Amino acid sequence: MDDAPGLTRAELARLDRLACEEYGLPGAVLMENAGRGAAEEVLALSADRARRVAVIAGPGNNGGDACVLARHLANAGVEIEVFAANPLEELSGDAAIMRRAVERMGIPVHDVSSEAGLARARPALERATVVVDGLLGTGFRGEVRPKIARLIEAVNACRRERGAAIVALDLPSGLDADRGVPLGVAIEAELTVAFAAPKIGTILYPGARHTGELVVVDIGIPEEAIASFAGTGNPFLAGGLEAGERVVDVGCGAGLDTLIAAQRVGSGGRVIGVDMTPAMLDRARAAAVSAGADHVELRQGYVEDLPVPTGWADLVISN
Secondary structure, three states: OOOOOOEOHHHHHHHHHHHHHOOOOOHHHHHHHHHHHHHHHHHOOOOOOOOEEEEEEOOOHHHHHHHHHHHHHHHOOOEEEEEEOOOHHHOOHHHHHHHHHHHHOOOOEEEOOOHHHHHHHHHHHHOOOEEEEEOOOOOOOOOOOHHHHHHHHHHHHHHHHHOOEEEEEOOOOOEOOOOOOEOOOOOOOOEEEEEOOOEHHHHOEOHHHHHOEEEEEOOOOOHHHHHHHOOOOOHHHHOOOOOOOEEEOOOOOHHHHHHHHHHHHOOOOEEEEEOOOHHHHHHHHHHHHHOOOOOOEEEEEOHHHOOOOOOOOOEEEEO
16 A cells, blocks of 8 residues: 555544544544554564663543554553553543553553653663654644744654654654644654555655654555545645646755655656746756656746645655
């Protein structure tokens, strides 16, 4: 399912309702499938890298997915510890069920809901060779609060300072699921395991830089159901652009982000500059060529002429 279309937050909400109402798949089943699939991706890392895993669990469904993953990794013999952003009594629904199962299994759970709690748990976190991000899900909006920001920064430090592999569940925490922009601070993942389909924010730049390698795991929703939602809430696809195109929110850094995008696209891409000056297009062209995209078409356009809403993106790149 790695070629599944990127979906928006609104499309995902409708897909969840369809899974429940049309196919009779309760949320707990989808959560179990998601966590088990993500655990298999972690186990697919080298044995040396996956020997000690820290799981960061938030209060919502993403945290429930993380707890399922922790349970399956523990059953596989991996040394596992959970770092909980909220105490059990603050959880509800499927997330509470999955956390309770982790605690009843005797898996160590560290309370990192406070700055003091994080300080006490930091040595255990820093021993991890893999850190799994299950803090924030696709429904998160607004600025990342200081408590969560501290956890995100601690996780990112594990990768930058100690070389731990960071695996994000569904999308990196702190990343806007639709726009692909950090909401203050965001996880810098090496691998993101998307459930059912990629989230559009992990395909857009700069979100793709936070996403790292992107893999999709099957959680039991029929593929035809997923395909039926592709583009229904995406202004690019609804406007006639093709699925699989890479959208780059370059702002004032056109050259750098275009270079990164061109590396992903490879040769034979198309770059559309929206409300860009000729100088910006020249920088974009030079960056794309230097990245090896040897057959790139560039043209200047304006919002009124292209199916791209104002402020959404400056470049569109496709295979």
